[in-house]
Amino acid sequence: MSIKVPYEVKRNVLLNPGPATTTDTVKFAQIVPDICPREQEFGSLMKGLREDLVKIVHGDLKKYTSVLFCGSGTVNIDVCLNSLLPADKKILVVNNGSYSARAVEVCEYYGLPHIDLRFPADQRPDLQIVEKTLRENPDIALVHTTHNETGSGILNPIGEIGALAHKYNAVFTVDTTSTYAMRPIDIEKENIDFCMASAQKGLMAFTGLSFVVGRTSIIEESANYPKRSYYCNLFLQYDYFERTGEMHFTPPVQTIYATIQAIKEYWAEGEQAKWERHTRVFNAIHEGLDEIGFRDIIKREEQAGLVVSVMYPDDPAWDFEKVHDYCYQRGFTIYPGKISTLNTFRLCALGAIDEEDIRAFYVVFKDALKHLNVAVPVQYNE
Numbered sequence: 270m271s272i273k274v275p276y277e278v279k280r281n282v283l284l285n286p287g288p289a290t291t292t293d294t295v296k297f298a299q300i301v302p303d304i305c306p307r308e309q310e311f312g313s314l315m316k317g318l319r320e321d322l323v324k325i326v327h328g329d330l331k332k333y334t335s336v337l338f339c340g341s342g343t344v345n346i347d348v349c350l351n352s353l354l355p356a357d358k359k360i361l362v363v364n365n366g367s368y369s370a371r372a373v374e375v376c377e378y379y380g381l382p383h384i385d386l387r388f389p390a391d392q393r394p395d396l397q398i399v400e401k402t403l404r405e406n407p408d409i410a411l412v413h414t415t416h417n418e419t420g421s422g423i424l425n426p427i428g429e430i431g432a433l434a435h436k437y438n439a440v441f442t443v444d445t446t447s448t449y450a451m452r453p454i455d456i457e458k459e460n461i462d463f464c465m466a467s468a469q470k471g472l473m474a475f476t477g478l479s480f481v482v483g484r485t486s487i488i489e490e491s492a493n494y495p496k497r498s499y500y501c502n503l504f505l506q507y508d509y510f511e512r513t514g515e516m517h518f519t520p521p522v523q524t525i526y527a528t529i530q531a532i533k534e535y536w537a538e539g540e541q542a543k544w545e546r547h548t549r550v551f552n553a554i555h556e557g558l559d560e561i562g563f564r565d566i567i568k569r570e571e572q573a574g575l576v577v578s579v580m581y582p583d584d585p586a587w588d589f590e591k592v593h594d595y596c597y598q599r600g601f602t603i604y605p606g607k608i609s610t611l612n613t614f615r616l617c618a619l620g621a622i623d624e625e626d627i628r629a630f631y632v633v634f635k636d637a638l639k640h641l642n643v644a645v646p647v648q649y650n651e
């Protein structure tokens with residue numbers, strides 16, 4: 270069924286790290302006849318959706334499954350950590366940024382035994398230290414990290430961390446929320462047991478649907494692990510789906526319709542072509558920053574290709590809020606930074622946008638700098 274677009278919706282270019290700019294066909298895919306999600310018709314839609322979510326990361330459907338949750342992306346972190354830890358075992362969080370710090374907070378809130386292994390936000394984790402920690406703590410049963418640290422834009426070496434986790438018999442969970450369906454991922458080759466994302470990021474649909482993709486055998490094993498949450502338990506949700514074809518509690522019905530359309534558009538564009546488009550956008554972001562003299566935080570070769578963290582210039586006329594407002598009024602959204610020790614803002618390459626949108630953005634952005642009397646090229650004191 271092709272989606273009718275009855276009128277064009279004002280198009281905003283979102284350069285924040287999700288929700289992302291969507292196509293009008295995905296927007297209007299939400300407009301459907303009212304349906305009770307307990308109907309078989311809806312159940313069969315979810316079955317296909319669950320399989321597609323596994324296929325996007327090249328998972329073998331005999332070994333991997335996906336489990337849907339109603340919520341934003343953080344629900345996945347909550348679910349994986351609280352559900353996949355056996356009694357009397359420990360979690361190791363390899364933490365070099367704000368999203369892994371969020372995982373540490375989840376451990377704290379549930380009172381889960383954990384090690385918060387911290388590395389500087391502008392550096393990749395030191396694998397020797399990760400290995401030493403695993404060797405010295407044989408009770409670590411779960412290793413968690415973030416693929417693209419959305420706070421900084423750094424790409425973490427998940428294949429290597431996963432290999433270490435497996436060497437020491439731990440399950441490896443990765444927050445791939447800001448790479449899934451953008452940067453190609455092969456779940457098995459990259460040693461991932463569980464990865465996760467939300468419909469409003471790489472898939473370019475809407476908030477409300479999040480999902481964990483992972484090893485069916487490990488989910489089944491976790492049936493006997495301590496139950497620490499009623500709503501956010503991975504096994505309970507999986508088991509209910511398998512037995513009934515439904516979500517345990519009410520699913521985000523309209524977001525699911527939009528996500529199914531978004532996945533159609535994902536297959537039509539193609540994994541490689543989509544990644545190339547995001548790369549064009551990312552390169553155009555860098556070209557514009559270079560031209561104006563802005564500095565970024567993470568070494569270019571260590572960036573995941575989707576988020577650029579930019580240093581505020583040392584110019585008293587610079588005012589992020591004012592630049593933001595100027596751009597926002599003209600249809601472009603820029604986003605504050607998330608590195609606690611530095612003043613930064615972010616420009617992201619997510620969503621249904623291409624390089625000409627970035628060029629159009631820089632026309633407005635440069636106008637904003639001129640309007641505020643910020644010197645160009647921008648100045649740094651050292």
Ligand SMILES: *Cc1c(COP(=O)(O)O)cnc(C)c1O
Nearest residue numbers: 287341342343368419444446447
């Ligand atoms: C967006 C994002 C999340 C989810 O954040 P929500 O605010 O709950 O949507 C989790 N992890 C990463 C790496 C993200 O980029």
